[in-house]
Amino acid sequence: MPQTLEAQHRVPDALAGMRLDQAAAELFADHSRERLKGWIKRGALTVDGRPGKPKEKVAGGERLRLVAELEDDDRFAPEDIPLEVVHEDDQVLVIDKPVGLVVHPAAGNPDGTLLNALLHHYPELAAVPRAGIVHRLDKDTSGLMVVARTLAAQTALVEQLQARSVSREYDAVVTGVMTAGGSVDAPIGRHPKDRKRQAVTVNGKPAVTHYRVMERYRGHTHVRCRLETGRTHQIRVHLAHRRFPLVGDPVYGGRLKLPAGAAEPLKEILREFPRQALHARKLAFDHPGSGERVEFRAALPDDLLMLIDYLREDRATMR
Incomplete structure (x- = not known):
């Protein structure tokens, strides 16, 4: 049975001058621009109570109201891809995403x-925008993600993300020795x-x-990061900006730096580390059903544990 979606947003001044369909895509971020454009044309998305046109410009301050029936999205095929489910109830799933999964x-x-994979294991998610996905991890970042199983749960989680009340912590190994933590x-753009x-x-x-700082090595540091916002590549960009790029980052990592006198096994793992050394270790949010604060953790994966073991061994042998 189709679910009825009801949502509204006030157009902020920062979006003034945008086309209506572009502004709607920013404000109703769970839905594709094409889907929103169709709703505008059908009158399901109104501007201050009147029908709008996708190409009309917004001035800022308008109230956009969306009332639409969500049909199952059949654009994507279910695939039998294994998932590591950390938690499951009738409102949410918490997944420990492996490295390499887009x-x-x-x-x-x-x-x-x-x-x-979600459409295969949970077919009912075809009725929820983006199969319930409310935030993302990069392909080669491992760790925790929350997925909404209902439209109401998705709306509640998106609101928490926008209000910055979802707590997300990451473990990272960076090149360079940090003297202290910071912000x-x-x-980012x-x-x-x-x-x-x-x-x-x-x-x-x-x-x-x-x-x-969690632990220092001779030429590297294990750090723990907490996000207030969720911009694309945020931790990777911010730490590289501070000149502490993530080990193995193919985009922001810069030139490979090896500790002087390091043993060959450590040199090899640093040269060959196949992805950015970043793992989403902890996730906390207010449960959409009960309202209670819930928290989940995911242990470091084997590749990061091995990297840290080699860095510790290198530190010990050089004392």
Whole structure:
């Protein structure tokens, strides 16, 4: 049975001058721009109570109201891809995503994603936008993600993400020895010259990352990061901006640096580490059903444990 979606947003001044369909895509971020455009044309998405047109410009301050029936989304095929489910109830799933699994189909990754796996294991998610996915992890970042099983749960989780009340902590191994923890409060947007990268830029969206030192090695540091915001590649960009890039990061990692006198096994693992050394270790949010605060943790995966073991051994042998 189709679910009825009801939602509304006030257009912020920051979106003034945008096309209506573009502004709607920013505000109703769970839905594709094409789907929103169809709702605008059918009158399901109104502007101050009147029908709108996708190409009309918004001035800021308008009230956008959406009342629409959600039909099952049949654009993506279910695929039998194994999932590690940390928690499951009638409102939410918590998944420990492995390295190498893309979250959502896109150009270059049309299938074989977490979304395809969710549709196989939980077919009812075809009736929820993006199969219940409310936030993402990079393909080669491991760890915890929450997935909504109902439209109401998805709406509640998105609101918590926007209010920054979802707590997300990550473990990372960076190049360089940090003397202390700190925070990075620097906007992130598209790199001005390389559209595939993100960068700290004055025209970017606000982004805040807090980090603290967990363990120091001779040429590296194990840090724990807490996100206030959830920008694309945020931790990778912010720590590289502080000149502590993540080990194994193919985009922001810079030139490989090896500790002087390091043993060959450590040199090899640092040269060959196959992904950015980043793991979503803890996730906490208010449960959409009970309202209670819930918290989940995921242990470090084997590749990061091995990397840390080699760095500890290197530190010990050089004392």
